[in-house]
Amino acid sequence: MSKLESKIPEGPIETKWSKYKSSVPLVNPSNKRNLEILIVGSGLAGASAAASLAELGYKVKVFCFQDSPRRAHSIAAQGGINAAKNYQNDGDSTYRLFYDTIKGGDYRAREGNVHRLAEVSSSIIDQCVAQGVPFAREYGGLLSNRSFGGTQVQRTFYAAGQTGQQLLLGAYSAMERQVGMGTVQMFARHEMLDLVTIDGKARGIIAKNLVTGELERYFGHAVLLCSGGYGNVFYLSTNAMGANVTAIWRAHKQGAVMGNPCFTQIHPTCIPVSGDHQSKLTLMSESLRNDGRIWVPIKQGDDRSPNDIPEEERDYYLERRYPAFGNLVPRDVASRAAKERCDAGFGVGPSKMAVYLDFKFNMMRYGRVEASKQGLPNATDEEILKLGKEVIKEKYGNLFDMYKQITGDNPYEASMRIYPAVHYTMGGLWVDYDLMTTVPGLYCLGEANFSDHGANRLGASALMQGLADGYYVIPYTIGAYLSKEIATKAIDTNHPAFVESEQRVQKVLDTLLNIKGTKTVESFHKRLGKIMWDKCGMARNEKGLKEAIVEIQALRKEYWSDLRIPGVQHEFNPELDRAFRVADFLELGELMCIDALNRHESCGGHFREESQTEEGEALRDDENFAYVSVWDYKGESQWELFKEELKFENIKIAQRSYK
Amino acid sequence: MSHGSMKINLKVWRQKNAQAKGNFEDHIVNEVSPDMSFLEMIDVLNESIVNKGDEPIAFDHDCREGICGTCSLYINGRPHGPLEGVTTCQLHMRSFNDGDTITVEPWRAKAFPVVRDLVVDRSAFDRIIAAGGYISVNTGNAQDANCLPINKEDADDAFMSASCIGCGACVAACKNASAMLFVAAKVSQLAKLPQGQPERYTRVASMVAQMDKEGFGACTNTGACSAECPKEISLTNIAQLNRDYMRAKFLENA
Numbered sequence: 018m019s020k021l022e023s024k025i026p027e028g029p030i031e032t033k034w035s036k037y038k039s040s041v042p043l044v045n046p047s048n049k050r051n052l053e054i055l056i057v058g059s060g061l062a063g064a065s066a067a068a069s070l071a072e073l074g075y076k077v078k079v080f081c082f083q084d085s086p087r088r089a090h091s092i093a094a095q096g097g098i099n100a101a102k103n104y105q106n107d108g109d110s111t112y113r114l115f116y117d118t119i120k121g122g123d124y125r126a127r128e129g130n131v132h133r134l135a136e137v138s139s140s141i142i143d144q145c146v147a148q149g150v151p152f153a154r155e156y157g158g159l160l161s162n163r164s165f166g167g168t169q170v171q172r173t174f175y176a177a178g179q180t181g182q183q184l185l186l187g188a189y190s191a192m193e194r195q196v197g198m199g200t201v202q203m204f205a206r207h208e209m210l211d212l213v214t215i216d217g218k219a220r221g222i223i224a225k226n227l228v229t230g231e232l233e234r235y236f237g238h239a240v241l242l243c244s245g246g247y248g249n250v251f252y253l254s255t256n257a258m259g260a261n262v263t264a265i266w267r268a269h270k271q272g273a274v275m276g277n278p279c280f281t282q283i284h285p286t287c288i289p290v291s292g293d294h295q296s297k298l299t300l301m302s303e304s305l306r307n308d309g310r311i312w313v314p315i316k317q318g319d320d321r322s323p324n325d326i327p328e329e330e331r332d333y334y335l336e337r338r339y340p341a342f343g344n345l346v347p348r349d350v351a352s353r354a355a356k357e358r359c360d361a362g363f364g365v366g367p368s369k370m371a372v373y374l375d376f377k378f379n380m381m382r383y384g385r386v387e388a389s390k391q392g393l394p395n396a397t398d399e400e401i402l403k404l405g406k407e408v409i410k411e412k413y414g415n416l417f418d419m420y421k422q423i424t425g426d427n428p429y430e431a432s433m434r435i436y437p438a439v440h441y442t443m444g445g446l447w448v449d450y451d452l453m454t455t456v457p458g459l460y461c462l463g464e465a466n467f468s469d470h471g472a473n474r475l476g477a478s479a480l481m482q483g484l485a486d487g488y489y490v491i492p493y494t495i496g497a498y499l500s501k502e503i504a505t506k507a508i509d510t511n512h513p514a515f516v517e518s519e520q521r522v523q524k525v526l527d528t529l530l531n532i533k534g535t536k537t538v539e540s541f542h543k544r545l546g547k548i549m550w551d552k553c554g555m556a557r558n559e560k561g562l563k564e565a566i567v568e569i570q571a572l573r574k575e576y577w578s579d580l581r582i583p584g585v586q587h588e589f590n591p592e593l594d595r596a597f598r599v600a601d602f603l604e605l606g607e608l609m610c611i612d613a614l615n616r617h618e619s620c621g622g623h624f625r626e627e628s629q630t631e632e633g634e635a636l637r638d639d640e641n642f643a644y645v646s647v648w649d650y651k652g653e654s655q656w657e658l659f660k661e662e663l664k665f666e667n668i669k670i671a672q673r674s675y676k
Numbered sequence: 677m678s679h680g681s682m683k684i685n686l687k688v689w690r691q692k693n694a695q696a697k698g699n700f701e702d703h704i705v706n707e708v709s710p711d712m713s714f715l716e717m718i719d720v721l722n723e724s725i726v727n728k729g730d731e732p733i734a735f736d737h738d739c740r741e742g743i744c745g746t747c748s749l750y751i752n753g754r755p756h757g758p759l760e761g762v763t764t765c766q767l768h769m770r771s772f773n774d775g776d777t778i779t780v781e782p783w784r785a786k787a788f789p790v791v792r793d794l795v796v797d798r799s800a801f802d803r804i805i806a807a808g809g810y811i812s813v814n815t816g817n818a819q820d821a822n823c824l825p826i827n828k829e830d831a832d833d834a835f836m837s838a839s840c841i842g843c844g845a846c847v848a849a850c851k852n853a854s855a856m857l858f859v860a861a862k863v864s865q866l867a868k869l870p871q872g873q874p875e876r877y878t879r880v881a882s883m884v885a886q887m888d889k890e891g892f893g894a895c896t897n898t899g900a901c902s903a904e905c906p907k908e909i910s911l912t913n914i915a916q917l918n919r920d921y922m923r924a925k926f927l928e929n930a
């Protein structure tokens with residue numbers, strides 16, 4: 018790669034996107050029918066892109082590794098989706114959403130992209146309602162909102178604690194409608210294992226049919242990677258078991274550069290680890306922080322049950338440290354504060370690595386409103402609490418049930434125990450304003466790209482970004498490229514580039530199967546996760562990161578000499594598939610540490626212990642680090658760093674404060 | 677963080693592929709902790725199987741938090757095991773006792789052929805949705821969302837139907853292997869919303885036709901589906917489907 022061009026349109030921020038839309042080249046309908054688009058991933062980003070592009074007339078093929086596109090991990094999003102509708106009349110606007118997102122991202126995102134996201138946010142809600150997405154409503158029949166961290170307005174739309182499910186099923190239905198019409202072809206249980214480039218342009222993929230083990234070749238005039246986040250590099254995360262980095266990592270090795278790979282979001286409210294058998298972590302939605310108060314005992318090592326600890330012996334540390342935002346500070350701030358309390362010996366529960374999240378205060382508050390509505394002025398505290406529990410149940414019932422199921426404790430009766438866990442990756446493939454990577458014709462949408470969230474994503478903004486990318490951005494921006502491709506005929510998949518790419522994959526599979534060592538994929542994945550969590554997790558420092566790099570290199574060597582995979586390629590073999598994914602994680606982990614080591618400042622979720630204020634808050638270094646770190650792959654353990662300078666023309670850059 | 681002390685005897689269905697004949701295989705899992713999920717217990721078993729040089733038990737799973745609908749184990753004769761309103765991945769070992777023998781099988785239905793061991797092919801569900809489980813609206817200029825007030829009760833009702841996770845437990849539970857509850861959940865969701873009205877009757881007709889084509893059995897109202905559904909999708913959805921289907925047929929013939 019020679020030069021990074023973000024291609025942000027000229028002009029004032031408010032008109033960049035509308036001007037772009039009215040001047041971008043179009044592709045006429047008859048040409049669209051001859052243009053083929055491959056989409057890897059069927060989550061919010063992939064499914065919305067597939068539906069919208071097929072509606073426009075393009076020929077679309079979609080791939081996912083699950084048995085059905087409806088199972089992409091977007092399905093698990095709980096809390097909600099943001100939009101600057103200002104339905105609550107509480108001072109929201111496109112500018113405010115734009116501002117909150119840039120500030121929430123600790124001034125490490127691109128203004129142009131983020132403003133566009135804020136602009137299209139409203140249309141997403143309209144579109145989803147038209148599709149029949151059953152958002153929560155008020156008694157008057159209008160849409161209901163709640164608030165999320167890092168904002169002071171109520172702009173989050175939701176469907177109980179299952180917002181992602183409802184949005185994804187909306188996008189999935191829209192896509193299946195196109196499947197029915199023959200404009201989208203769906204390939205479930207297919208995993209992309211390599212990108213095919215011809216004359217420097219993305220022209221196809223190699224995918225493994227996970228049922229038969231066959232490698233298959235697919236041609237496209239353009240390829241969209243919508244493969245989600247790579248938080249599973251930490252082994253334990255809130256991501257699905259199958260979530261992986263392979264699609265974007267293989268593209269990275271073919272020339273697509275990575276942006277800010279070390280920016281990881283550690284979510285403050287997850288169910289704590291219970292033992293060595295733990296295979297994943299479960300999120301308790303941020304929306305709970307609307308009605309929950311986070312605390313630890315004032316006394317270190319206080320072993321009493323939470324109900325026995327009286328008010329005056331509780332430290333509501335977020336409210337104490339951040340009076341302006343209280344329990345609604347952004348995630349990075351809340352997570353670090355929890356770690357600080359636990360490290361200082363105030364943690365609770367069997368592992369002492371947990372804090373409490375309490376609902377009683379708000380149950381009483383809601384209970385009093387209900388009692389008054391129902392004309393019960395003399396209700397006892399007990400009756401009020403009962404009424405309040407009902408309200409909480411309606412709002413968060415599924416989350417409370419989930420908590421009970423996993424921990425065996427009843428959260429209606431006592432405070433929940435929570436601890437931060439890896440949740441989201443802000444980093445990903447670098448893209449320009451068109452969402453195109455540095456490989457022409459290769460796009461990246463949704464969580465897989467690095468674009469809109471800087472160093473920390475605000476809650477309810479990932480669903481917004483995934484759908485913005487798929488419904489409203491790519492249908493326009495792809496025209497800029499495909500309008501120049503109308504003369505390109507479909508390329509035969511016997512072309513040498515396809516053959517070569519398939520051989521590359523075959524070689525990796527053969528090597529993996531022939532190691533015949535002694536250790537399972539799982540055991541390596543766990544060890545990698547531990548290195549990442551200990552040394553590239555919530556707090557990072559130079560010494561730890563340097564050690565981590567050496568340890569990961571050694572682990573990788575061991576992997577390729579002592580891995581054991583049962584069975585053969587040509588069968589349904591999940592161990593083999595996982596081995597391919599972990600092989601890529603073992604390379605990504607190293608790059609994440611290199612990136613974290615390079616960024617000698619703290620910003621958002623990236624906390625370098627060497628760079629903090631006296632009060633222990635993240636301390637940015639705008640003079641030296643107001644850039645996106647962009648890494649170009651040069652061979653094993655070798656990357657070249659490029660920098661995309663970030664210019665803030667519409668927002669005054671300032672030290673972030675939620676006090 | 678200790679290991680547990682429960683001992684579990686497993687009888688697991690093994691089947692190499694769709695064509696192969698399957699059989700039960702016995703395994704013993706030691707040191708099971710009550711805090712483990714059922715799938716984590718199988719993870720532990722699989723680790724030991726691989727360490728011995730054998731092939732692990734294949735099973736479907738992804739989110740492990742009860743929402744994606746991927747996990748699909750038939751445990752002691754019940755889809756998703758003994759608890760109500762819970763998927764396999766949310767089932768924890770504290771629901772079992774030390775020394776228990778547990779039988780684990782795949783979903784069994786003609787329309788869900790076995791892929792391997794406990795993994796089945798549920799793509800028939802996607803084809804049913806593709807036949808009509810949507811509202812025909814292209815991406816673009818939908819009206820402002822609040823121009824369409826919807827009675828809260830209807831919206832909540834539609835949401836309840838829409839919470840189906842497409843797992844297929846209803847089919848596995850039904851002696852006829854009928855997909856009625858799954859289809860009815862989608863039909864009712866859209867029938868309860870104003871947006872769903874224009875295509876209401878063509879939708880139900882196409883979805884039912886596709887369901888029949890896939891080889892699912894007929895519904896004889898035994899109610900096993902709803903009783904075993906991890907999302908407790910109610911039988912009223914089926915009643916709604918039947919009403920709409922009758923009307924659709926009447927309209928077709930009129």
Ligand SMILES: Cc1cc2nc3c(=O)[nH]c(=O)nc-3n(C[C@H](O)[C@H](O)[C@H](O)COP(=O)(O)OP(=O)(O)OC[C@H]3O[C@@H](n4cnc5c(N)ncnc54)[C@H](O)[C@@H]3O)c2cc1C
Binds near residue numbers: 098208
């Ligand atoms: C538990 C949880 C709760 C969340 N809650 C919220 C919330 O309330 N609000 C919010 O805004 N955000 C939330 N998020 C974040 C948000 O859900 C995700 O960032 C977003 O849904 C990602 O969408 P996506 O389309 O980019 O990827 P995904 O939905 O993860 O989809 C990835 C797709 O790519 C496919 N894929 C991946 N690799 C390959 C490959 N190699 N070959 C073929 N296919 C492949 C997968 O099969 C899948 O179809 C939450 C995240 C989690 C984990």
Ligand code: SF4
Binds near residue numbers: 839843845904906908
């Ligand atoms: S109706 Fe229930 S059992 Fe059937 S697919 Fe939906 S969630 Fe599963």
Ligand code: FES
Binds near residue numbers: 764
């Ligand atoms: S694994 Fe997703 S519902 Fe069980």
